[in-house]
Amino acid sequence: MPFLRILGKTCGFVGYVIQYACVTHCTFEYLGDFVMCSGPSMEPTLESNNILFTEHVTPRMQRLRRGDIVIAKSPSNPKQNICKRIVGLPGDKVRGHFPKRSQIVPRGHVWLEGDNSSNSADSRVYGPVPQGLIRSRVVCRVWPLDKITSLTEY
Amino acid sequence: MWLKSICRSVLFGVPIGVTFLDTVGYVARVEGISMQPALNPESRNTDYVFLSRWAVKDYDVKRGDIISLVSPKDPNQKIIKRVVALQGDVVSTLGYRNQYVKVPEGHCWVEGDHTGHTLDSNTFGPVSLGLINAKAVCIVWPPSRWQNLETKLPDNRKPISGPY
Numbered sequence: 001m002p003f004l005r006i007l008g009k010t011c012g013f014v015g016y017v018i019q020y021a022c023v024t025h026c027t028f029e030y031l032g033d034f035v036m037c038s039g040p041s042m043e044p045t046l047e048s049n050n051i052l053f054t055e056h057v058t059p060r061m062q063r064l065r066r067g068d069i070v071i072a073k074s075p076s077n078p079k080q081n082i083c084k085r086i087v088g089l090p091g092d093k094v095r096g097h098f099p100k101r102s103q104i105v106p107r108g109h110v111w112l113e114g115d116n117s118s119n120s121a122d123s124r125v126y127g128p129v130p131q132g133l134i135r136s137r138v139v140c141r142v143w144p145l146d147k148i149t150s151l152t153e154y
Numbered sequence: 155m156w157l158k159s160i161c162r163s164v165l166f167g168v169p170i171g172v173t174f175l176d177t178v179g180y181v182a183r184v185e186g187i188s189m190q191p192a193l194n195p196e197s198r199n200t201d202y203v204f205l206s207r208w209a210v211k212d213y214d215v216k217r218g219d220i221i222s223l224v225s226p227k228d229p230n231q232k233i234i235k236r237v238v239a240l241q242g243d244v245v246s247t248l249g250y251r252n253q254y255v256k257v258p259e260g261h262c263w264v265e266g267d268h269t270g271h272t273l274d275s276n277t278f279g280p281v282s283l284g285l286i287n288a289k290a291v292c293i294v295w296p297p298s299r300w301q302n303l304e305t306k307l308p309d310n311r312k313p314i315s316g317p318y
Binding site: 019030130131 | 166168170172176213223224225230258259260261285
């Protein structure tokens with residue numbers, strides 16, 4: 001019965017693929033993943049086409065601190081991710097562009113700014129960002145190889 | 155030998171379960187009175203709803219859908235509300251700081267059905283679509299309340315004007 005044998009092998013193979021796909025999904029969703037960043041907003045810390053390793057544990061446990069670089073969903077387009085530095089936590093006083101006055105970061109929000117402050121669309125444009133949009137915290141740069149550095153401050 | 159096989163089943167079984175819950179959907183209990191009368195019509199019986207993650211994988215929601223989203227005020231809390239307006243719509247608000255609000259790009263306006271007893275966009279403003287967690291599809295428990303949740307909007311809460 002070669003047909004049954006082929007069917008059995010196919011099912012076994014599909015099962016393995018599903019198993020490993022699920023393990024990969026959980027690792028990338030709950031532990032850490034790799035992100036390629038583009039755009040000038042985080043220069044000189046990060047440049048276009050750097051690949052970063054990010055971890056998902058700290059944002060899930062709400063242990064973010066000022067100075068962390070995070071990946072978040074863009075508030076105006078959820079399919080796009082942004083990479084910025086946390087400048088203010090809830091209760092901090094920050095200064096925006098529009099309206100151009102200092103304001104206090106509300107509860108459950110953070111204030112994100114790019115390091116390249118003259119060329120970055122960030123909280124100064126769209127205001128404080130809900131913490132629920134933050135996906136992960138950047139740990140280190142892994143590509144290009146000659147610029148491997150840790151990007152955490154502690 | 156059996157120990158090894160148990161370890162192997164757990165190692166692969168747990169991720170498969172978690173992935174299923176993450177991509178297809180799960181069942182959750184509805185707390186509070188903010189969605190009366192659609193959900194929890196009597197405060198002592200709580201409804202259990204099926205939340206479909208698959209339906210919102212492209213952040214594709216319609217006016218009138220009941221969705222679950224991460225509270226903008228507390229990232230640990232999930233809230234369940236009805237979508238009243240999408241990006242570009244102008245809504246007439248109920249007690250927000252402006253009488254009329256144009257919903258910005260990538261945002262939506264959510265409200266509870268129980269006006270006056272709900273913490274919704276009239277308090278915290280438009281919410282980003284990225285906070286949407288799942289869409290409530292049907293009530294699964296108790297059996298007497300078994301039904302699909304309809305996509306409907308009360309006539310007086312229709313947006314004043316759509317995108318131009």
